[in-house]
Amino acid sequence: xxxxxxxxxxxxxxxxxxxxxxxxxxxxxxxxxxxxxxxxxxxxxxxxxxxxxxxxxxxxxxxxxxxxxxxxxxxxxxxxxxxxxxxxxxxxxxxxxxxxxxxxxxxxxxxxxxxxxxxxxxxxxxxxxxxxxxxxxxxxxxxxxxxxxxxxxxxxxxxxxxxxxxxxxxxxxxxxxxxxxxxxxxxxxxxxxxxxxxxxxxxxxxxxxxxxxxxxxxxxxxxxxxxxxxxxxxxxxxxxxxxxxxxxxxxxxxxxxxxxxxxxxxxxxxxxxxxxxxxxxxxxxxxxxxxxxxxxxxxxxxxxxxxxxxxxxxxxxxxxxxxxxxxxxxxxxxxxxxxxxxxxxxxxxxxxxxxxxxxxxxxxxxxxxxxxxxxxxxxxxxxxxxxxxxxxxxxxxxxxxxxxxxxxxxxxxxxxxxxxxxxxx
Amino acid sequence: xxxxxxxxxxxxxxxxxxxxxxxxxxxxxxxxxxxxxxxxxxxxxxxxxxxxxxxxxxxxxxxxxxxxxxxxxxxxxxxxxxxxxxxxxxxxxxxxxxxxxxxxxxxxxxxxxxxxxxxxxxxxxxxxxxxxxxxxxxxxxxxxxxxxxxxxxxxxxxxxxxxxxxxxxxxxxxxxxxxxxxxxxxxxxxxxxxxxxxxxxxxxxxxxxxxxxxxxxxxxxxxxxxxxxxxxxxxxxxxxxxxxxxxxxxxxxxxxxxxxxxxxxxxxxxxxxxxxxxxxxxxxxxxxxxxxxx
Numbered sequence: 204x205x206x207x208x209x210x211x212x213x214x215x216x217x218x219x220x221x222x223x224x225x226x227x228x229x230x231x232x233x234x235x236x237x238x239x240x241x242x243x244x245x246x247x248x249x250x251x252x253x254x255x256x257x258x259x260x261x262x263x264x265x266x267x268x269x270x271x272x273x274x275x276x277x278x279x280x281x282x283x284x285x286x287x288x289x290x291x292x293x294x295x296x297x298x299x300x301x302x303x304x305x306x307x308x309x310x311x312x313x314x315x316x317x318x319x320x321x322x323x324x325x326x327x328x329x330x331x332x333x334x335x336x337x338x339x340x341x342x343x344x345x346x347x348x349x350x351x352x353x354x355x356x357x358x359x360x361x362x363x364x365x366x367x368x369x370x371x372x373x374x375x376x377x378x379x380x381x382x383x384x385x386x387x388x389x390x391x392x393x394x395x396x397x398x399x400x401x402x403x404x405x406x407x408x409x410x411x412x413x414x415x416x417x418x419x420x421x422x423x424x425x426x427x428x429x430x431x432x433x434x435x436x437x438x439x440x441x442x443x444x445x446x447x448x449x450x451x452x453x454x455x456x457x458x459x460x461x462x463x464x465x466x467x468x469x470x471x472x473x474x475x476x477x478x479x480x481x482x483x484x485x486x487x488x489x490x491x492x493x494x495x496x497x498x499x500x501x502x503x504x505x506x507x508x509x510x511x512x513x514x515x516x517x518x519x520x521x522x523x524x525x526x527x528x529x530x531x532x533x534x535x536x537x538x539x540x541x542x543x544x545x546x547x548x549x550x551x552x553x554x555x556x557x558x559x560x561x562x563x564x565x566x567x568x569x570x571x572x573x574x575x576x577x578x579x580x581x582x583x584x585x586x587x588x589x590x591x592x593x594x595x596x597x598x599x600x601x602x603x604x605x606x607x608x609x610x611x612x613x614x615x616x617x618x619x620x621x622x623x624x625x626x627x628x
Numbered sequence: 629x630x631x632x633x634x635x636x637x638x639x640x641x642x643x644x645x646x647x648x649x650x651x652x653x654x655x656x657x658x659x660x661x662x663x664x665x666x667x668x669x670x671x672x673x674x675x676x677x678x679x680x681x682x683x684x685x686x687x688x689x690x691x692x693x694x695x696x697x698x699x700x701x702x703x704x705x706x707x708x709x710x711x712x713x714x715x716x717x718x719x720x721x722x723x724x725x726x727x728x729x730x731x732x733x734x735x736x737x738x739x740x741x742x743x744x745x746x747x748x749x750x751x752x753x754x755x756x757x758x759x760x761x762x763x764x765x766x767x768x769x770x771x772x773x774x775x776x777x778x779x780x781x782x783x784x785x786x787x788x789x790x791x792x793x794x795x796x797x798x799x800x801x802x803x804x805x806x807x808x809x810x811x812x813x814x815x816x817x818x819x820x821x822x823x824x825x826x827x828x829x830x831x832x833x834x835x836x837x838x839x840x841x842x843x844x845x846x847x848x849x850x851x852x853x854x855x856x857x858x859x860x861x862x863x864x865x866x867x868x869x870x871x872x873x874x875x876x877x878x879x880x881x882x883x884x885x886x887x888x889x890x891x892x893x894x895x896x897x898x899x900x901x902x903x904x905x906x907x908x909x910x911x912x913x914x915x916x917x918x919x920x921x922x
Contacts, residue, residue, distance in 0.1 A: 263865070267888060270675050292891065296676045395783070397871040448762030448783035450872045456757075459764055583676065586889045594697075594874065601785045601873035 225521065226254035227281040227528045230268060232511075233259045235474065236337040239544040240532060247531050253524050262286075273298040278518035281525040284336055284511050287323045291583040291624070293514070299332040300515040305526050306331060315535075315550045317573045323581060324512030333512030334533045335549035337541075339472045341407055341496065341507045342572045343376070344479065345369065346467050348490040349383060358382075369494055371501040373411040376468070377436060383467035384444040391440045392466040394457040395450035395600055398593025403507055403579075405596050407470050407496045408433035410577045411505035416617070417580060421626040423617040426610040434599055434606035441600050450600050462487060470496055472509070473569055477545050493565055495572040504575025510549065542566075584620040591616045662904075669897035676891055688898035698899060700874055701882040702906075708789065708878060709857040712796045713850055719797070720804025721846075725838075727805070728812040741802040749799065753866030756795045757782070782868055785875040792863055792876050799863075800856070804849060811845030812838070840921075847918040851911060858907060879903055 231237045237259055244255045258280075260268060266289065272278035273293070285293060293299050306313055313334070316325060320335040349355055350367055359367040359382055370376035380390030394400035409415070414429030424430070441449045446460050454471060458478070461469040462485040469475075476493040479485050495504035513533065515525045531537060535552055542548045542559045547569070553559060554570040580588060592613050599609035621627035669689070672682040692698050727737055744752070759767050760781040768778040781791045819837045828836070861880040864870060870877035870885075883903070887896035 274675075274678055292676060395872070397869050446763045447778055448780050450780075450784075451782035451788070451868060456761055456764075459761070463764060465763060584890075586891075590885060590889050594870070597871040598873040601871075601875070603785065603873045 224252060224254060225524050226256055227521065227524050228256045228258065228279055229282045229284070229528075230258045230260065230265065230272075230280050231284050232262050232265055236511075236541065236546050239541040239546045242544065243532075243537055243540055246537075247528065250531070251527055253527060255528060273516050273518055275518050277520055278516060279520065280516060281519050281521050282513060282515050282528060285324065285333055285514050286511055287509060287579070287581060288585050288589065290324060290327060290333070290512070291581050291585050294327045294330075294332055295583040295624070298516055298518070300517050300519065300522060302331045302334070302515070302526075302529075309526075309530060311530055311533075315552050317549060317551060317554075317570075319508055319573060319576055319578060320510050320549050323508055323578050324510045327581075333514045334529055336511045336513050336533075337547040338549050338573060339474060339509040339511075339547065340569075340572045340576050341403065341470055341509065342473050342476070342493040342568070343370075343496050344461060344469045344471060344475060344491050344493050346487065346490055347492050348487075349467055355383075369492070370497050373497050373499060373505065376411075376497050380440060380444050380468060387465070389446050389460075389466045390444040390468065392452070392457045392460040392469050393437070393441050393445050393449045394452050394454045394471070395441055395597065396453045397597040398590045400453050400457075400593075401596045401600070402589045402592040403509070404470055405433065405437050405592075406507040406577070406579060407505055408437050410507065411496055411498055412436075413499050415577070417621070420628070421621045423614040423621070425617070426607060426614045430610045431606045434596065434610060437596070438600050438606070450597070461491070473572065474547060476565055476569070477563075492568070493572075494568050495575050498575075502575075504572065506572045506576040508573065508576035508578045580617075582621065582626055583624045587620055588617055665897040665900055668894055669901050671894055673894040673897075674891050675888075675893060678893070684894065688895045689902065691895055692899045692902060697874065697877070698879070698882055701877050701879040702903075704789070704874075704877060705858060705860075705879040708793065708860065709854055711793050712800070712857050713854050715793070716797050716801045716804045716853060717846075717850060719801050720849075721808055723801075723805045724808035724812055725834075727809055738806075741805055743802075744799050745802045745806075747799070749862035750866055752795065752799045753863045756798075757867050760791065783872055785873050788868055788872060788875045792867060795863060795867070796857070796860065800853070803856075804853060807849045807852075808842070808845065811842050811849075815841050843921045844918055847914055847921070851914050854910070855907060858903065 231240075237257065241257060244257075248254055258268075265286075269280070269283060269289075272280050273283075273296070285299070305311070313321070313325070313331060316335050317338070320338055321331075324333050324335050325331055350369065356367045359365065359379075362382060363378055365375070365378075367379075370379055382390065384390040394404050406416075409425075409430060412429040412433045414427060414433055415424055417423050446465055449457065449460075452460075454475075457469060458471065458475055460466050461471075461475075462479055464487050473493065476491075479491045480488045482488045485491075496506045497503075498505040513529050515522050515529070519525050533550075535550065538546075538548060538550050538553050539556055539559065542553050542556070543562060545563075548554050548559070548566075551570075554566060554573075560566045579585070582588075595604065595609040595613045598604040599606050604612070618627055667680070670683060670685055671680045672684050672687075673680060723741075727734070730737065759765050762768055762778055762780055762783065765781075767781070772778055780787060782788050815838065819841070820833060823833050823837060859880050860878055861884060864876055864878050864881045865884075868876040870881055879899070883896050883899045886892050886899060890896075
C-alpha cells in the first residue's frame with residue numbers, strides 16, 4: 204500500500220513537472236508576420252521544450268495592454284514587440300532590458316540587420332534594446348499595365364515630351380499622377396485619415412522634396428520651402444487627382460480603391476505589395492509593382508521607414524527563456540522561413556537569399572526601399588508628434604489652414620516636445 | 629406606540645445590514661476611481677513617470693482650459709449631444725407613440741428595433757465606414773443609381789459631423805423608443821377615457837394628458853441619453869479619428885488622446901473632471917426641473 208502511494212506521489216510529481224514546463228508569453232499584433240511566426244512555433248517547442256503563448260490583439264489595444272505590464276515589477280509578458288512609435292517612450296521610461304551582454308555572450312550576429320532598421324528599432328544611444336522583427340517601409344505602388352500601354356505611351360510623349368516608364372524622380376511621378384487622372388481613373392489615391400495614415404504618407408512627400416523633420420540640433424525644419432511644397436502637392440493630389448473622400452481614407456480604404464483599379468498609384472506600406480497580387484481582393488493582380496518613393500534625383504529614395512522590434516521587458520518573468528526565443532526567431536533559418544511565407548525581412552542575408560528572391564521577385568525593390576529610406580523622428584514623444592502632425596495636415600487638406608500655417612504650428616509643438624525630451628537645448 | 633417604532637428601527641438596521649456589502653462594493657467601484665482621478669488631476673502624473681511626486685495644483689486644469697483644441701472639443705461635443713439627443717427624442721417619441729397603439733406583432737417590432745442597439749459601437753462604425761465609402765460604398769452607389777451626385781460623407785469638414793450624428797441616431801434611437809414606450813405603456817387609461825367623453829381631440833389628448841404625464845420619463849430618458857452621448861468615443865475612433873481637420877474631435881476622444889497618446893494622465897484627469905462638472909451641473913438642473921414637475 205505504501206509502495207503504491209509512493210509510486211503515485213512520484214508519478215504526480217513527474218506529471219506536475221511536465222505540466223509546468225517553461226513557457227514564454229508574448230503580446231503581438233494581429234498582422235500577417237505574426238501568423239508566419241505562429242506556424243513555426245512547434246519547431247521551437249520541439250527544439251527547446253519551451254512553450255510559446257502568443258496573445259494576439261489589434262494595434263489599438265497593444266499600448267494600453269503593454270503599459271501596465273511594463274510598469275509592474277513583474278509583468279506577465281516574457282517578450283514583447285515594439286512599434287518604432289514607442290521606442291523613445293519605452294527606453295526613456297527604462298522598461299526594456301539591454302540586450303548587448305546576451306548578444307555578446309551568445310555570439311549573436313546583429314550586424315546582418317539593415318542599419319537603418321537597427322537605428323529605428325534596434326539601438327538607442329548605442330545600446331541594443333531590440334532585434335528588428337519586420338519592416339513596413341513605405342513604397343510607391345504603381346500600375347505596370349498602364350505604363351506599358353502603347354496609347355498611353357504615345358499620349359504621354361505628346362503631352363510631356365518624355366518617355367513613359369516607372370518614375371525616376373518625384374517631379375516625373377507628379378507629372379504621371381496628373382496624366383493618368385482621366386474620367387473614373389485617378390492618378391493617385393491617398394490615405395488622408397488623421398493621425399498616422401496622413402502623417403506617415405505625407406512624410407514621403409516631405410522626403411521626396413528634399414525636406415527633413417529636424418536639423419542636427421533637433422530644431423524642426425518643417426516650415427521650409429520643401430515642407431510647404433510637399434503639403435501643397437499632397438493637397439493637390441487629394442483634391443484634384445484623387446478619388447472623392449480620400450481625405451478620410453485609412454490605408455485599407457485607399458488600398459481597396461487601388462485594388463479595384465481606381466488609381467494609377469498609391470504610396471503605402473510594403474506589405475500591400477503581396478496583397479495586391481491576391482485575386483480574391485484585387486482586380487489588378489499581376490499589374491502592379493512597387494518601387495522606392497522617388498526623390499529629387501534619380502536613384503535618391505524618399506521612402507519612409509517603419510518597423511517593429513522584439514524586446515525583453517525588465518518586468519519579464521523569465522528573460523532567459525525569452526532570449527532563447529528571440530535568438531531562435533531571429534536566426535537566419537527561421538527569418539528565411541518567415542520571408543518565404545510572405546514575411547517582411549529585416550536581415551540583409553534574407554533579402555539577398557536566392558530562394559526568397561526567386562519566390563518574390565520584388566524583394567530587391569523592397570531592399571532598395573529600406574536602404575534609401577528615411578526614419579521618422581524617434582524620441583519620447585513620437586506618438587504626440589504624429590498626433591499633432593496628423594491634425595495640422597488634415598486641417599490643411601480640409602482647407603482650414605494654409606500649408607505654411609499648418610507646418611508652423613507643427614514646428615512650434617515639435618520644438619516644445621523636443622525641448623521637453625531634452626533633445627533640443 | 630413604542631413597539632412599532634422599535635420594530636421599524638430593527639427593520640431599518642436589518643435593511644442597512646443587508647445592503648451594506650452591495651453599497652460598499654458600489655462605493656469602491658464608483659467613488660474610488662472618481663477620487664483617484666481627482667487626486668491625479670492635481671499632480672504631474674504621466675505614464676512615463678507614474679508617480680504623485682509633483683503636486684501641480686490647478687496647473688492641469690489651466691492647461692486644459694487654455695488649450696483651444698480642448699475648448700473646441702467641448703463646444704463641438706455640446707452641439708453633437710444637443711443634435712443627437714433632440715433628433716433621437718423626436719424620432720423615438722414618434723415611433724413609441726405609433727408602437728403604443730399596435731396590438732399585433734409587438735415582439736417582432738421590438739426585436740427589429742433592438743438589433744442596432746445590441747451591436748457593438750466598433751462594429752457599427754466599421755459597417756458604416758464601409759457603407760459610406762465614397763467610391764466603393766453602397767450608399768453612394770444607390771444615390772448615383774437614383775441620379776444624385778455621390779456624397780463625401782466623412783471627407784468633408786461640413787458633412788463629417790452630420791454623418792457621425794446620423795450613424796449615432798441609427799445606433800441609439802431604439803434606446804429612446806424602448807424607454808419612452810415603457811413610459812407610455814404605464815400611463816393610466818382613465819384620463820384618456822374622461823377626455824374622450826369630454827370630446828377632446830387626439831392632439832388635445834396628447835398635449836394635455838400624454839405629454840404632462842410623460843414628462844418625468846422624458847426627462848430621465850433625455851438625461852441618460854445625454855450622458856451616454858457625451859461619452860461617444862468608439863464611433864469617432866473608428867470612423868474619423870476626429871477629422872477631417874478637427875471637424876469631429878469630440879471631447880471623449882480628446883481625453884483619450886491626452887491620456888494614451890500624450891501619456892499625460894494628470895491633464896486627462898483634469899479634462900475628465902471638467903467634463904464631469906459640466907455634466908453634473910446639467911444633470912442637477914434637469915433633476916430639479918423634474919422634481920418641480922412631480
